[in-house]
Amino acid sequence: MLRFFLKRLGWMILTVWIVYTVSFFLMRAVPGGPFASEKKIDDAIKRNIEARYKMDRPLYEQYFSHLWSTVQFDFGPSFRLEDYTVNEVIAQGFPVSASLGIFAMVFALTLGMTAGVVSAVRRNSPYDVSFMMLATIGIAVPNFVLASVAVVIFVFMWPLFPAAGWGQLNQIILPALCLGAPFAGYIARLTRTGMLEVLTSDYIRTAYAKGLSTRQVVMRHAMRGGMLPVVSYLGPATAGILTGSLVLERIFALPGMGSHFIEAALTRDYTLCMGMVLIYTVLLFVMNTLVDLSYSIIDPRVDLEDQA
Amino acid sequence: MPHGFRKVFPYIALLVLVAAMVWAVSFGTLPRADFAFNNGDEIKTVDPAKATGSPEGRVINGLFEGLLRQTPLDQESDENGQVPLQPETNGVAERYTVSDDGLVYTFHIREAAVWSNGDKVTADDFAWSWRRMLHPETGSQYAYQLHYVSGAMQYNLGTLQVGDQVEVELDDRRDPQQLFPRGTVLKGLLVSRDEDNENFTIDIKPLRDGKVDWQAAGSEQSFTKLTAKQPGSGTKCHHVLADFGSTVGITVEDAATLVVRLENRTPYFPDLVAFYPLYPVNRRCVEEHGTPNWTKPGNIVGNGPFVLQFRRIRDRVRMVKNPKYWNADIVQLDVVDAMAVKSQTTSLNMYMNGQLDWTTTVPNPIIPELRKRDDFITAPMLTTYFYRINVELPGLDKVLVRRALNMAVDKQEIVEKVTKAGQLPARSYVPPGLPGFESALCGEFNPEKARKLLVEAGHAGGRGLPKIEILYNTSESHRDIAQVIQQHWKKHLGIDVVLRNLEWATYLDTIHKTDYAVARAGWIGDYADANTFLDMFITDGTNNQTNWSNKKYDGLIEAAKSETDVAARLSLLHQAERILMDEQPIIPIYFYRSINMVHPRIEGFSANIQDVHPLHLLRIRPAER
């Protein structure tokens, strides 16, 4: 177990370091930093800005000092937002994105697994067919199209939800639903496939033979096996939720990390961009590790070492 | 792995999930504010010395207060639906007097004015804040508003003559990057300086009883600025500037009396004092925390009707009532949110949903519908919507090209079919309605002539011109106008133009660095005189931002400042505008009408020519609280 964690940690450090190095040199290679090079601004101001962004020191020194502070999770001041450091922006945006992501994931899991189990148990019934069709729609349609249509229908035509903003509970519901919908679809399909496989296996037949009701069989025995593909899907699902939140936060004007990242991209705020890319990488790594760990816990046949 | 653990794991996972949900819910809720309005975009800063926009102004007017306050008079609106706006003694000063020659203003600060940390507001606060604003290292874009004070311009621009009384700041600051608290300041007479203004020889005068004795014999020392390109031999110093105390006409007579001496009679000086760049900041706070950290919610000290509770980027600025405010009795709102919603449609929707009580923007296409409503308040505004042109770029540096660009824009079509709120197309920069002033006009819409001008300039069909990019701050309205103008220039001149939008703060910075080709802009008159529109375009004016320079123009503006005859003065300004319109570093597009939608339950909201709506004067109707 320890070896697993250490190996994972090692890979994460290597990956993050590569991303950092590539981004750092790209950033420094690009002109147009935070201050105007030829503009007639007071020399003292120019000197202060250079000192603030540590641009007055030689390149290799900048690289290592920035690397050192990055390791300590201090990403430095933002290029464009004068009053803020990158950390402050991330600290403000993270809880918003996290709540959105958690709601979306919970929704996706609940709806997806329920639909999948019902579809598997009542195979080829109208439930099955309609659920699977909805799942396909959820998967194929891009999430911003889904969200746009949802906004038109549920915010403007039948005003059930507020259009945007953050601060009240009812403002989280629609974005979370739209974000989680494609994943609900995937999870429904995966659960259905997994359950079908499990339901035809011997030990389930034994359970039925013993006289257990459908509900007992499903809940107590089949679920565990059927859950496996879902658990391993959680890794890519997190990645998907992180990317999906970029558009959804835009549509619903949520001040989360995704919003800030896109604005950083549009305003060419390189330090903020880079800091967020690193955070996202670390997040993904952590999530994938947790997923692999859970997978090995749930399925005794899987050896943790293989996952590393 | 112990078998028990494996069995229990799904339940642990479930528990974790539920805990995550609870945590998520707790982050998602915020207590509601009494009053929420849309400020248009994320503000750049709350530091009065560093802000230039009206979104910042609304917040700063809530957190700070100047000697005077621009107050909409409490009377019936006129036929335009407007009430007059006056710089009243509703601010920190309880009264002020003006000398007969109009050069000396004496402000008397009220007893009850205190900062939010309990300190009294003193005349020294203003002297210190204005000095901070004038100091070149602060980089205040509005510093020129104080140039009317005698000696202030010299201090601000760092102009020195041999023989001047100067101050030298040594390199022993507590934090080298923070202007305050300053390092040791020595004073003396300037003996010589090199042409780059980097090395100085100064006859340093000694101190006597804590004050500088200018008469005593001093010692000559040489100084070199830290930012000098060539290493010099003198003692390292940060700045050598004109001595503030003896040069600038700001005097602290006693703790409650501030005396200001102007260069020339300036009838609109009270308007400037009531305008937010001249608001004070708390010295202790700034020196302790430094810029920009002093503006953070935990640190900030203000003297306004509200205090800053928190700032969430791209979400809102929340202000709460300041119990220590001298006029706290009339402030009815407890919690005010300034939301940063960029999208006009979202803003309107939030207003309709009751999430906002006041919105400052609405989507243009449905304005004709909205006009029929009672809560739609519109009035003429002393503001011009225009496009700046960076006259240093090749191609755009030719006057004929700029004139061609101006004449290819169909402004009538824009105000009739895009903005739709009754705005007026603009052929001058100064809006109409200023008494006695006659505007100079630029070319009118004439595509044929525009094409000819382009051919004359050698860029027939747009060939040879660089790729022009129109920069605007994110808003559907600006986008639509930019797209229409893009099409106009394509259709009439054959020029290909691309569009770029940035959020407000970055857009301001980009324009300040003149890192653009053509940029959208809007300018609200800071006082009811043509000068507020024209003095920004002098050479190297901090709000010029077009790289345009014309010595004759500078001369006219300068002459107008000291001209006492009203008619002559307005004539000088007219000539200046004539030059501006001829050389066309800007393309005026239309004159604004203020557009606000305010919930009927809000009282105390009235239209005025600057579209200023002090938050502390707004009340919620008792029945609907």
Next chain:
Amino acid sequence: MTDQSTRPHDPRDLEHYATLLENAHREKGISLWKDAWRRLRRNKASMVSLVFLVLLSLSALLTPLLPLQSPVEQHLGDGTFQPPGMTAAHLPLLELRQEYDETIAELDARLDAAETAQQRSELEDELESIVLNSPFERYWNKPGPITRLMIRFRISLFGNWSVPSICGTDNLGRDVFSRLFWGARVSLVVGIVATLVSLLIGVSYGATAGYLGGRVDRIMMRIVDIFYSVPFIFVVIFLITILDEPSIKASLEQFGIDRITIFYFLIGAIYWLTMARVVRGQIISLKNEQFIEAARTIGASRARIIFRHLIPNVMGIVIVYLTLTIPAVMRFEAFLSFLGIGVAPPDVSWGLLVNEGLQDITPIKIYWWSVTFSGLALAMTLFALSFLGDGLRDALDPRMKNR
């Protein structure tokens, strides 16, 4: 070895061989592709999707020929936000074209008659500016030479008539229906080219890694693993912003690389990873087959083995992944355009249309058509691609041969 050629042919042998040959002719061997096609044909959903996609591609290709309104011309005032309607639209195309042709002809004549070099260059300048200023430029966004030809042909065919605004108009009065078609061109082209880029990179990378094996293979796959764990989408957005820097953009444009070309490579760079992995897996299992051994025995070079023997045999699985990658790429391009970092106006893309359409929805008047039609177009295309992909995957599955 004994030379068999001197032995006289035994008549019984000849007959025996003749019968064998005849039998062989009768039993028609079936190739992989024919077999797959047969299976695909039976899959109704896939066939419908295929037809839809073929039609879509054809219309995208032939868009300049179609009698559509202008995708860029604005009709401000009353022309904005028109709901879907059947009022015929007339563009004065015949007249404009005639006027344009006459002006060009006249200028050409004067050019021929020009005597001094200065006159000639002046006329050439004027000619060039007329060309740049032509109605073709105004009504369509910078059409290339082939597109212009097609537009001319369309004018000859249809005259001034255009399809009415059956999908309404947007906030500046532009026809949504024609914007859908022109947007399809961009979206499809980006989808296909970026996928091809990812194909190229992925297949060569995976094939090389798989064939070379050993340490090289392990290192190459480790690199792929590292890339996998990076959220590439964020890195790509970061890269796009860097490449958007005016000075870099200017120098790139000097080489003729515009924004869309950058997209091809950046987007393609995200999706080659899976392709590489899959191809490598396939190559490894093929590597030890007999026919590869045989090729090596007769002295075929490494390159020849890789490109002539191995790669054609992985084509099946590559095509399946191709059809899975195209929708992912299209979706990503729409995603970028929706966010505002993709295709820039006046170019049109479906993602951009959805974005613009969404911004137009107000609480008082719901202008639903822009968002709905572009969203529908995007959704249907992605649907069709995924159905087709599923169908192809089933069809090309070797386990289902001859079923």
